[in-house]
Structure formats: structure tokens, C-alpha cells
Amino acid sequence: MTLARPASALPGVNTFTPVQLLRVARLFAADPELPDLLPERAEEPGGRRWHQLAQTHHLQLWVIEWPVGAGTGFHDHGGSRGAFTVVRGALTERQLVHGDLHERILTEGEGRAFGPKHLHDVTNEGEVTALSVHAYSPRLDQMTHYDLVDGALVPSGVEQRGVGW
Incomplete structure (x- = not known):
């Protein structure tokens, strides 16, 4: 058997496709x-808790707990591809597509895979604490946050790996 591409160029070796990331999540x-892997509750009641499950330069996995009302605000993933799946509860994802706000509710067992230019807001609007697993490739090194202003997303700040998470 001969590979048409060297092994280092195959998806899943040095990079992961969004579908592969969803499978890993x-x-x-x-x-x-x-x-049980989550840290003790922080001083800030109602805030999310997270724990990094695995990290290489090519893959990063997190488990996140979302109390009712907790959310991310609009953000990107610094050029990383990603996916997340809901383990418990429900999460609402919002995206701005051609000026229109689209919303989807993901419940236990449902997931979402996305490419490197994906911007979204994820919130727990359910009635119970939610739990989810997130996968990124390459690892998440930065996130830009956005404000929704007059139907457009405007950058409002950048978080760097090692500073905010």
C-alpha cells in the first residue's frame, strides 16, 4: 500500500478536521x-469551571461546567478548528450569519464541529448546570471577544493562553 501523501500531511496526524475533533470530544x-476532574468552585459564584483534559501543540481538550446563566459572549478561537459536545444539560449557541442572529440549542449527546473562522456565543439558558467537552486543533492559543453593535460583531478584547485560562 502506498500513501498519496506523506503521513505527516494526513488529517489526524498533525491536524484534526472538525469532524475528527467532534469524535474525540x-x-x-x-x-x-x-x-470529578473540575477544580473546586471559584470565589465567583455562577462562573464556569473548566479543566484541561489533554494538550499537545496539535490537540487540546477541555471539560467545562456551565452554571445556569453562564456564558462566553461572542468569541473566536484564534484560527483553531474546534468541536464541543454536551454531556449534561443544554447549551445555546448563537451565531451572526449575514447580519442575522441564528440560535441553536444543543442537548445531552449533541455536538457541534466548526472551522477556524467560526465566531459564536455559548450560554447555559437551561434549568440545570450543564457539562460539555471541547476539542481544538491546533491548541487554543488566543481568543478574540466581540460585542454585537448595530447588527455587526466588533472586536472588544483578546485573551491569551496562560493568562485567562
């Missing part, structure tokens, strides 16, 4: 001990 989501 679902694999980690099946671990019944996920909630």
Missing part, C-alpha cells in the same frame, strides 16, 4: 468521572 465525554 465525544470519546472523552463518555468518561463518567469527568465532573
